[in-house]
Amino acid sequence: MNGIDPVLIVTAVVSLLVMSYLSAWVAGQKGRSPAEGFILGFLFSLLGLFVELLLPSQSRTSILPRFCMQCGTALTPPGRFCGRCGSPVRVA
């Protein structure tokens, strides 16, 4: 009994980081914020990764066009109408 094994700490930290990156990757694949996924994975480790896997993908919002089809203006935030020319942006 001489305290906590350093190898155990390193293993825990590495697995925590792996979970964080995995969650960030999953979030990115689902069209959600990778940073959010990273935080989830970092805070909740394996649980966070599962939560990220279970969360619905935001494909609905990510398929919203980011540029106006008429005038090419970047839509910030992506919406249904162009902020410059006011033409409705079609959603596939």
Ligand SMILES: [Zn+2]
């Ligand atoms: Zn426009």
